[in-house]
Amino acid sequence: MEPKFHAFMFPWFAFVHMIPFLHLANKLAEKGHRVTFLLPKKAQKQLEHHNLFPDRIVFHPLAIPHVNGLPAGAETTSDISISMDNFLSEALDLTRDQVEAAVRALRPDLIFFDFAHWIPEVAKEHMIKSVSYMIASATAVAHSHAHGSALGVIPPGYPSSKVFFRGNDAHTMSTFFERVCHLLTIGFKSCDVIALRTCKEIEGKFCDYISSQYQKKVILTGPMLPELDTSKPLDEHWSQFPSGFPPGSVVFCAFGNQTVLEKDQFQELCLGLELTGLPFLLVVNPPRGSSTVQEGLPEEFEERVKGRGEVWGGWVQQPLILSHPSVGCFVNHCGPGTIWECLMTDCQMVLIPYIGDQVLFTRLLTEEFEVSVEVSREKTGWFSKESLRDAIKSVMDKESDVGKLVRSNHAKLKEILVSPGLFAGYVDNFVEALADLISVKKHD
Template identity: 85%
Template sequence: MEPPKFHAFMFPWFAFGHMIPFLHLANKLAEKGHRVTFLVPKKAQKQLEHHNMFPDSIVFHPLTVPHVNGLPVGAETTSDISISVDNFLSEALDLTRDQVEAAVRALKPDLIFFDFARWIPELAREHKIKSVSYMIASATSVAHIHAPGGPLGISPPSYPSSKVFFRGNDAHTMTAFYKRVCHQLTTGFKSCDVIALRTCKEIEGKFCDYISSLYHKKVLLTGPMLPEPDTSKPLEEQYWSQFLSGFPHGSVVFCAFGRQTVLEKDQFQELCLGMEMTGLPFLLAVNRPRGSSTVQEGLPEGFEERVKGRGLVLEGWVHHTLILSHPSVGCFVNHCGPGAIWECLMSDCQIVLVPILNDQVLFTRLMTEELEISVEVLREKTGWFTKESLRDAIKSVMDKESDLGKLVRSNHAKLKEVLGSPGLLDGYVDNFVEALSDLINVKKI
């Protein structure tokens, strides 16, 4: 007999980089016939609705984000604040506990997914439901929290080779991550009923096994949870499609750093100049630099005229999957964010990485030094890169005669073939849903 359908709550951290992957998972659950109530800040709902592929099964439940001292008035997500104010938003999230509990009491879900709200397992036990700690960050970075110098001071027995360590400013980059996340994550892992990770064993199996052994809990894997293709606007109707179509196969460099990354003006200009110096056609999709009212305002002097016809700069987020699938695109420069990395793994593009925050640094090391399927842009002591180092990294993989380019292209193709094998990713989803059903049935017996 088919197991009974369940009702899941989802309560992710108030960042679109977390809410959207949670919603991708919600879509997979809804596709299997399950119901989802998605707890979300009021203003964020409108920006998330177009990601909801099953509006009859996935219902948004808006939350009022309380104001706390230090948090800008009206701020509800990390998009509304600088990273230095994240702790205040975390405090505001904790203050929504009464609203979350009222929703649980009224709607009586079977289980609740969370990431940074460490109090969810306690609330779930009080109401006799199961809690799932779902982490969208790489298992590599989660495991490193327990490495020497990490909060628990325990070394993962199967950690990657000694090459994978912080260098230069990386340690400084990770400090904020430790302070804000480690306590929430480790507390949540200890208290939840089951741990779930957005990864697959073919890439991070040894880290998943380590986390399971450390917490003596089952670790469920969802696979990469790639977004559904956006069919609302055909590729040929996208306004950048005509630009891309004017270049040879695999010649265009696409660069994007996600929704959350806002660069300083000098960093932004160094990025633009590095793209220009490659001599290759490029598409750059970024947020406006700090202090500029538009992207164009922040561009280097004379830049637009010099790259006219071969370089296009777009402001804000664009649909990565559509761009990466275009035959003219041959390289993806990105920040190694959880979503971007899976998108480029499943593409045919060469991969150039510029990690900016916390877990991005560690997954970059795995990609470049363990799996050898990408290159990392070298940084200066300032923590940023020069236009020359960006140019050199891109050209090293785009040059068809480059030994490094041949190596990463070959390794990437082999891994993509494994990940794309028939039934692999669907199998992760099937096994995940089956395990959740078993968890709930145990509760009901």
């Protein structure tokens, strides 16, 4: 019987990072391993319901130090605008003493991290192994290595002539994204092993490229999708609304809980959905400056789309909506977790990438796999209502060349991904690789 190990997890202070780390923690705990999960104090309550093994996964709250520029009480990216991410990153670095104290007291076998580039140094001091675990796509990680972040430049040896930043992608870049690229480089160079939330069937050549660039073993977890909770069916309203329309006719649009659009962007999105003439469900945060989504809607919009369009500013059961037989198209920001969920369904994808890593994953899906359509952008960096309408109509029209192509390619890819045991096999191999890594440590 394999000896059990104790892992620390220290993700970036954003729920879109902490939740995938917790999904991985659940998989480790399911196999009998222990996890200590380091996180901001206030985040614990919001994450507890994701912890499926509270006897094996213990939350270790951290006090977030004060940083000039960071609002009082801010502990995660949900508490701040994206322009303040650098201040939160500084606060994360200032938790180092607390992390080291926990390592000294609890003596884990290994520690997972992403943005805290100094973790490998701490790990080496205490003779434990460090795992750089990236929840972003391998495509984005590959491009972010030392020579890959320049716009319009294909890095030497890079495995794609299509999936890279182009000169017109400047609007999706940020100083924070560039800093993350730098931190990845530092973390990758000094960690013991690189772990990626993907599978070789989608991003194998990018994983191989990362391994060759950093001369490090790269191990894959698979997409780490949480188990669908079939005990909680889709809320009655969200089940009834699409059920009033023919199979595959409803457009579902969602941008994740971290994206906040400007009011004009939000209104253009609403108007584009209206222009399709199709039934739609839009789930998005209230636009900047509005306290509710209704407050930011275009004039008389609700009256015009009454009965065929709904706008919601709260949480919904996204995987269950995607699997509803009436939902045929998913418009989204191309976050990797969201894409994995959609690839496992029959929904066609229309993509509006919002930040750098989403742009690269979009290129992979639209230009290499041809399983989706990207909405074309204006010079302003956003899109017009007409370009959104045209993209949606192109995949929803079963007789169009684009519609036929993406449906056929999506169906082929889905067939591979739903192969029995595929994702479970990734988890088994991943845990085995971790056990081997720890075994090497114990014999060093």
